[in-house]
Amino acid sequence: MKKIYNILNKSLLVFSFGILATSCSDDFYDVNDNPNDPSISTPIQTLPTAQVTFASLNGTSMTYVGNMFVYNWATPSNWSANSDFFRYNVSSSFYTNIFETSYSSIFKNLTYIENYEDPTGAVDYSAYDVIAQTMKGFQYQYLVDLYGDVPFSEANLRAENTTPVYDDAETVYKSVIDSLTRVAAMALDLPENAETPGDSDIFFGGDMEKWAQFANTIKLRMLVRLSNTGQDTYIKEQVDLIDANGAGYIKEDVMANPGYSKNADKQSPFYDYAGWDEGDAETNRHDYTVATDYTVNYLSATNDPRLEYLYSPSENSGTFKGVWQAINLPGSGYTSKDLSKIGPGLLKSPTQDQPIMLLAEALLVRSEAIVRGYINGSDADAKQLYNDAITASFKYLEVEDAVTEAETYYSQAIKNTGWDASTDKIEAIITQKWVVLNGTSSIESWIENTRTGFPVDLPVSGDSDGVRPVSLLYPTSEYSRNSQNVPPTTREDAFTKNPFWK
Template sequence: MKKIYNILDKSLLVIAFGIIASSCSDDFYDVNENPNDPSISTPIQTLPAAQVTFAELNGTSMTYVGNMFVYNWATPSNWSANSDFFRYNVSSSFYTNIFETSYASIFKNLTYIENYEDPTGAVDYSSYDVIAQTIKGFQYQYLVDLYGDVPFTEANQRAENTTPVYDDAETVYKSIIDSLTSAANLALNLPENAENPGDSDIIFGGDMEKWAQFANTIKLRMLVRLSNTGQEAYIKEQIALIDANGVGYITADVMANPGYSKNADKQSPFYDYAGYDEGDAETNRHDYTVATDYTIDYLSSTNDPRIGYLYSPSEDADEFKGVWQAINLPGEGYTSDDLSKIGTGLIKSPTQDQPIMLLAEALLIQSEAIVRGYIDGSDAEAKQLYNDAITASFEYLEVEDAATEAETYYSQGVKNVGWDTSSDKIEAIITQKWVILNGTSSIESWIENTRTGFPVDLPVSGDSDGIRPVSLLYPTSEYSRNSENVPPTSREDAFTNYPFWK
């Protein structure tokens, strides 16, 4: 399958990583005149900085949290790591960078891009506005899904307002949907003097039609997320606006790559985070992240060849073996050498593209939209999208003879594998989404489990109280700097503060 990415030239790569290193601020909402140098930085320099951080956050912390909370990964007996996950100890100090980096770096740089005006008036930066709005939409959606109310209307106003109000979650959601509509339309109707970002855009290389498709796809995901809210008329009205712009949805994996290389701090984010360092030494996280028993059993029982790409055979016994999520495990037979670690379909090379959104996920969203009646289409069309999503997953993981192997897999008469065998099509779609996003965007699987309850028999950690978290808590730093506006929370809220769309 064709993957979309563009490589920055060496000078832009230096700028991208350089700005990233210096752009974070203690003030989440203070967008400086320039994140690097007030006199020279323009959108062509700031854009890759925003995109690099965006790709890194989604490919590391957000991926790890999701995979733990949907029971894909566990920790072997020879490591005392991840205890907060297994106790479901979600607090105001738990993975705070998801919230903080979004504001302090990603939104900060994107807002700078949106506010930038060429002092000569000769250059139009509408293309950059499209990209900024689309990435903001993607990231704000997750902040609402994970936290609820967030700063929006008063956020990112530089020193003019360092204590923004928290806006109602549904209001933010619908504002994002409107912004994505505008972004897609603008991408297709740019002024003649609009500068194309070209290779400074490390995701689509300045292809604005692809940005319009991506905006449409994020918007559709958000609309389907509203399936439990009784807003069918609104959902269909918004999908009609997608149809009106005529470019549809993404047709390939959305990937970022600024020129990742086998050098310190330059490797592809997930490879570096959960794979190997620049000297080929195994990272601690790769050694202490192993498969769960449930996931291995599920993949084995459904005859899924992706098992050999999502996970590696154990080093000692050369077998696929997982373990339950728990802090204290018996030592014999449950060390990192005895269990399956993250596989080669996910950890490919230090230069690999960083996934932002897989085509497989987009196809499943469209399939669900047809099943729910949001998009016109027959059962046969929904089935084709479902089967195509599975094929796309096989191709992303680089399964040998992917199309044939995928067809053999989804042709089985197995519930939640074969379309015709699955009486509940939504359950089949979300269950496959859980498999497809294993190791990549599993934060999405966690949110979808909250929305739908699928997979229905997904276990919880053995050291928990038996209830899976449904949200994250605002970071301690927010209570320090914006105490008058941040909503009060307690640990219990992580289990009871459902997203507004639930």
């Protein structure tokens, strides 16, 4: 891992001034250099920079927003944090870094990689192109899911176009799907002179078959997201193209790790964000982020041993206790010492891998695709994938004797726990997805709740108007730097403007 961090540190030094300038600029689409004639970096240096930022954004802000909106986490009575969440105060200043960092840093660096050409013509950079387009596809999917129309066809052109148009959400989705189709095939058939990134790729260490599998998995997730749009023929045709490249889907958790360590600014993102700092001091966020009563009760009622890995026992009582989402709570019995905080299955160590996509999620996506008829398979096949997803979740959380414990859990005759006990298989899959993504990629659970309505009885915050948000709003910065193109929005849009696939 030291080798990887050496590469990363060089890359960060090279790009530090560029990133800072972009962050402070009036236009984060504008970088005044020619992406086809770079003078300061090559893909092997730029890639880990892009991946580190990508992992951090997905593992911190996006994770936190998702877990709050699907009622996994609350705030104790001795803190006044998170009031915007409990009021559902989604505005143009709410978590703007999700949109802004995607363009100002992640897409900027990935586009640089995608467009890079060796001046001598001796080296082919197709492998980097595969990685860049796959990561862009992953992030663009979320931007469309969360915002709707976004800059795409004219975005990332740097000084050539600093005010890109906003493309239609469905057009962006299908363009990304086409891109993922191309790069999955490309990853498996690279030219002989292609340079592979090796250790500078902090996801897969340059294993291009795994990149093909990841591209296929992202694509399938997007296709399943289209299940309500009446485009089953299109979806099946696209699944056939996945089958044609022969790579299949991911077989393990997709993780990022450049060599995280117990040092300032080098800890694993989520651990540093919601756990402890490099001096072992508890972060404020860890102290003011606690379990909800609904989630603790649900896991207890279904005899789920993951409870003690997703949450930690109350410091005062030694039991698992949650609370409802609200700004004002009774002081007695509801402080951070009275309630369960984020648990050891999620906060393992400062060096832990940062999850990007869990195998458990991918298996559930495949299970749903079979149930809906997009992938060939029987009910038994869908059930096996469902059970395997639960087992993968137990393993990720490091549940003791994970395989046996998972089998005991999913063998119960409880709706949305045991496959055979669940009459609505889609409900079972999405409800189980809500459980397996607790504490990690719960932004996905929020989006899936918008798409399917599951879990059906998921509460809303007590300080809200009773309606959960379905989208985020474009940041204020867009209205100042790209005002002629950014669509007008109001606060009500966050609750009424569903994604195009709803």
